[in-house]
Amino acid sequence: MRERLFSLSHLDELRDLTFDTFNSRGRIGLGQQQQDSIERAYNQAQAFAETLSGWLLIRGSYGSGKTHLAASIANACVSRGVPTLFLTVPDLLDTLRFTYDAEEVSFEERFDQIRNASLLVLDDFGTQSATAWAQEKLFQILNYRYINQMPVVITTNLALEEIEGRMRSRLSDPELVTHVYIHAPDYRRPVVDTGQHELSSLQNHSNQTFGTFSDRKGEKLQPVDAKTLEEAFQAAREFAEDPQGWLVLMGPFGSGKTHLAAAIANYRASQGYPVMYVVVPDLLDHLRATFNPASAVSYDRRFEEIRAAQLLVLDDLGTQAMTPWVREKLYQLFNHRYNAALPTVITTADREAEIDSRLYARMLDRRLCTVKKITVPAYRGRGARRPPKR
Incomplete structure (x- = not known):
């Protein structure tokens, strides 16, 4: 089971994304509050990786470090032998679609592997095709894990109100879900010494x-x-x-x-x-x-x-x-x-x-x-x- 999930995850391509390689204060030129938000997200991610308790929702704009932290959690858990599935949401849905024609595994088997993974990490939530089928499959996975209190990490650049209502209600449960927001610009784009965005005049x-x-x-x-x-x-x-x-x-x-x-x-x-x-x-x-x-x-x-x-x-x-x-x-x-x-x-x-x-x-x-x-x-x-x- 663990090997199958690792193969599905393509985590070998993300093996360099660890807590050790994450800059917990961000790059030079960020403002104090931006640095503090990155550090809070880093600390929450580390704590989650150690306890695997509840859900962790990491929000922020493109390039703010969400995927790095999510992959760091996944890599830390894999190193401890925890069966972990790390997928972007579009890839997860593609994986399910392909099993309709696959001979080696049925749709039901693959779906069961995904929703029962000891740790499920869903990256880029909200970038998937918003078809009725896609929304329903995602809800079934999240609802199953919600009912059974199974650990989930989700990254998204969406505001909560932009997420489909049933899934938003699950993500809004304060007793289960920890929310962190990274207030930082895309690390690939310029930032001036005051921490202001390049668009700002x-x-x-x-x-x-x-x-x-x-x-x-x-x-x-x-x-x-x-x-x-x-x-x-x-x-x-x-x-x-x-x-x-x-x-x-x-x-x-x-x-x-x-x-x-x-x-x-x-x-x-x-x-x-x-x-x-x-x-x-x-x-x-x-x-x-x-x-x-x-x-x-x-x-x-x-x-x-x-x-x-x-x-x-x-x-x-x-x-x-x-x-x-x-x-x-x-x-x-x-x-x-x-x-x-x-x-x-x-x-x-x-x-x-x-x-x-x-x-x-x-x-x-x-x-x-x-x-x-x-x-x-x-x-x-x-x-x-x-x-x-x-």
Whole structure:
């Protein structure tokens, strides 16, 4: 049995993926929180390999180290003689399909081998074909192991709400399943010293901080307008200290929206937290470029990096041409972050009526979103500067 599972697993091709070869603090240039998340995942994986108790769900974006940790668990268990099956989910389903025509083993025998393996490691959960047959076979395997409390390791780049309902319910059981999330970029792609993603344009806004934001008291603004600026500033400061939910900054061009959004991002980055700051038209250009066959990165990977960002700042929503493709991509991005309640900052010069209704509906949810409307006229560089501290 053990030899058959090892042959199915192709673990000989992953023999170099062990705990000893895993960098538990990540590569140079990552932020403190990114390093901490990698170390937590590493420690959880080691603990699971020793006890084989319950299930371990490892989530993170492409290239964050999920497969390395899953293979490390599998290799450690194989070295102790534990019958272990390590498969990507697409390979698992292919293995089952091929047994329909196989002479040496029946479908029932192969299915039984898989669901009864002492340890089952499923890599790349969610990349499989979502046919009814595939979903049913996966559920049968997971449900069998759930009922019998058999150890499982699963890696995925999906959010829980994207997983089929029956399987999601099993993965949501806190008494059985340990969840770890790796907040790290693809190790194959560049990262600057602050730990920011290559897509982020935050470096272009390095001088836009809370300390350099003008309170414009020397401009004799209308009191009602000045109050909107002060309230937006305070909301931005509070969000920077503890990013929760969404912060939407609305107002005309030059009113200070971008400065406040960049100030939030710069503050978080200075504390060692990963931030993705993107101008929406530039973001859409990046996504379109990934459709090019010559692109070094797939569209799916790039989109996942953006929508799963720990803190995402979207500047200038509404300045892009709203083609059907653009509307759909923005909706997918907004909907994912809305459902997952991921911290997001949005700036827009559009009025409510000009924003796509599906996006605006998310912004109106006061349980998640704080909306600040700035009504001051465009800043011309006059007026007192706000001191760095409150």
